[in-house]
Amino acid sequence: MRGPWLTSVFGLILLIGIPIEFVTGLLSYAAYDPKLAGNDPNAAHGLFGLYLFNWITKPSWLYRVTEGTHVILGLVLVPVVLAKLWSVMPKLFQWPPWHSIAQLLERISLALVVGGIVFEMSTGILDIDYYGQINFYSGHFYGAWAFMAGFALHVGVKFGDMVRALRSRSFRKELRTGLADTKPEPVESSLIPQMPADPTISRRGILALIGGTSLAVLLLTAGEAIGGAMRELAVFGTHYRSPDTGPNHFPVNHTAASYGITSTDVGPDWRLSLLGSHRLSLSRRQLLAMPQTTADLPIACTEGWSTQQRWTGVPLADLARLVGRDNPGPSQLKALGYGYVILAGSQITAADSLLALRVNGADLSLDHGYPARVIVPSAPGTHQLKWMTEIVFTEEA
Amino acid sequence: MEWLRRRYGAGPVHLAGFMACAAVAFYALIKVLQESGTKGILFWFAVSVVAWDFIVWPACALVDLLAVRAQQRHQLSRRAVVPWINYVRVPAVISGVLLALFFPLIFRLNNPYYEASTGFNENIYIVNWLVVTGVLFAGSALAYLVRLGRAVRRDRADHERTR
Numbered sequence: 062m063r064g065p066w067l068t069s070v071f072g073l074i075l076l077i078g079i080p081i082e083f084v085t086g087l088l089s090y091a092a093y094d095p096k097l098a099g100n101d102p103n104a105a106h107g108l109f110g111l112y113l114f115n116w117i118t119k120p121s122w123l124y125r126v127t128e129g130t131h132v133i134l135g136l137v138l139v140p141v142v143l144a145k146l147w148s149v150m151p152k153l154f155q156w157p158p159w160h161s162i163a164q165l166l167e168r169i170s171l172a173l174v175v176g177g178i179v180f181e182m183s184t185g186i187l188d189i190d191y192y193g194q195i196n197f198y199s200g201h202f203y204g205a206w207a208f209m210a211g212f213a214l215h216v217g218v219k220f221g222d223m224v225r226a227l228r229s230r231s232f233r234k235e236l237r238t239g240l241a242d243t244k245p246e247p248v249e250s251s252l253i254p255q256m257p258a259d260p261t262i263s264r265r266g267i268l269a270l271i272g273g274t275s276l277a278v279l280l281l282t283a284g285e286a287i288g289g290a291m292r293e294l295a296v297f298g299t300h301y302r303s304p305d306t307g308p309n310h311f312p313v314n315h316t317a318a319s320y321g322i323t324s325t326d327v328g329p330d331w332r333l334s335l336l337g338s339h340r341l342s343l344s345r346r347q348l349l350a351m352p353q354t355t356a357d358l359p360i361a362c363t364e365g366w367s368t369q370q371r372w373t374g375v376p377l378a379d380l381a382r383l384v385g386r387d388n389p390g391p392s393q394l395k396a397l398g399y400g401y402v403i404l405a406g407s408q409i410t411a412a413d414s415l416l417a418l419r420v421n422g423a424d425l426s427l428d429h430g431y432p433a434r435v436i437v438p439s440a441p442g443t444h445q446l447k448w449m450t451e452i453v454f455t456e457e458a
Numbered sequence: 459m460e461w462l463r464r465r466y467g468a469g470p471v472h473l474a475g476f477m478a479c480a481a482v483a484f485y486a487l488i489k490v491l492q493e494s495g496t497k498g499i500l501f502w503f504a505v506s507v508v509a510w511d512f513i514v515w516p517a518c519a520l521v522d523l524l525a526v527r528a529q530q531r532h533q534l535s536r537r538a539v540v541p542w543i544n545y546v547r548v549p550a551v552i553s554g555v556l557l558a559l560f561f562p563l564i565f566r567l568n569n570p571y572y573e574a575s576t577g578f579n580e581n582i583y584i585v586n587w588l589v590v591t592g593v594l595f596a597g598s599a600l601a602y603l604v605r606l607g608r609a610v611r612r613d614r615a616d617h618e619r620t621r
Contacts, residue, residue, distance in 0.1 A: 163472055177503075210480075315574065
């Protein structure tokens with residue numbers, strides 16, 4: 062049943078899906094606020110960073126949705142990509158391989174498309190499976206640009222063919238055609254095998270097989286990003302299980318033990334240092350005595366999983382004001398174990414940006430960042446440091 | 459123009475498009491080498507093409523071909539009234555794709571890191587995969603038996619009528 066129609070159906074799905082992947086991927090890079098020194102995982106970005114803008118804090122679920130879409134849709138598209146590559150396999154053995162220089166160059170660009178998509182899928186998948194083999198940030202980011210260059214050319218060359226092929230057969234009629242009536246497409250095309258064997262599956266059967274596989278992948282992973290009861294079903298997600306019970310029962314990324322953080326590090330001697338026009342050191346009790354704000358905000362990981370909880374703590378803007386920064390600019394957060402990240406001034410002053418002390422009405426557990434963690438609307442999870450020790454506020458220039 | 463078309467095989471837009479594509483790809487290559495400083499990424503890219511085109515795909519095609527042949531032999535010997543090939547393909551493809559997507563978890567390839575991150579270990583994933591695979595094959599077998607039962611009954615009814 063290989064032929065231009067089937068290839069074009071898969072092509073159309075990817076023509077919609079891949080740009081979504083590209084845009085959500087670019088947004089994820091922008092969400093790291095790479096323009097703030099120290100945040101940039103792709104310091105060599107050059108012209109590929111021209112689109113960057115200051116990441117926004119509204120709506121609070123923005124990163125959760127874009128990154129959840131990027132990862133889950135990426136996984137769901139894998140069967141479609143495999144089917145598309147399967148459907149064009151006869152082309153690989155086309156002889157002679159090219160008729161003109163134009164065709165030769167086109168085939169070179171196709172190596173970029175095929176190699177690029179397999180590269181992007183494999184780096185992404187290995188990263189979320191905790192089995193990264195190469196520098197993920199470099200490979201996945203620059204690989205995406207190289208792939209999209211080939212993809213754009215491929216779409217430019219083939220778009221007309223795709224539309225023609227889709228119009229050549231009725232989709233509805235195809236869904237009513239069983240195996241007995243499945244014949245090769247009556248057109249001249251190098252996509253059709255020269256001597257096709259008798260079909261053992263109908264076109265609708267192939268579509269059902271690929272669609273069913275994508276659906277299975279969706280059902281078994283989407284809960285990581287959607288949460289609730291769906292999370293239990295995401296049995297191939299890294300974060301479908303949660304330690305503890307009660308208020309702290311939600312997934313942990315990086316346990317305290319993995320950073321060697323013990324209860325003595327965060328005991329009564331723990332202090333949060335604030336640095337602005339002067340230095341201030343606060344104990345947890347002093348922080349709890351300040352006016353508290355409660356907000357429902359997600360933790361959304363670059364790896365696609367996310368979880369929304371109810372956080373209570375001190376607004377970061379209030380902390381900035383305590384050390385004389387009424388109009389804070391880029392500010393550096395430091396924490397036990399992590400190192401540091403920089404938040405933009407707009408992230409410090411956003412209404413629900415908190416130094417969270419409690420979650421769902423209880424103290425944070427050690428694994429969730431006790432004594433205090435930062436939570437910022439729409440920021441990637443990697444910027445919401447746990448076990449906070451210091452904030453260095455600057456004044457907006 | 460005519461000269462270009464004759465010598466090159468396509469119009470000027472095609473050539474410009476290819477040049478632009480090559481420029482972006484080459485720029486990405488320079489940048490990635492500059493940033494990660496490793497040729498591992500290039501190697502990975504090459505492996506991506508070769509692994510798919512010349513290893514994974516032919517291997518899957520061969521397995522499928524063998525299954526189709528076996529199915530045809532069964533049909534010739536009339537041991538199967540209903541072709542079973544797609545009742546094997548569907549669970550095998552779904553289970554295979556899940557394995558391809560999650561093999562590092564299923565085979566516990568980086569358990570220490572996983573444990574440090576989540577507080578759990580990776581032991582559960584092989585169980586999850588086996589259970590999902592089992593459910594898929596069982597469901598498929600059930601669907602096949604239902605169809606086979608219907609076919610056998612129809613066959614018997616036809617037989618009765620012709621007698």
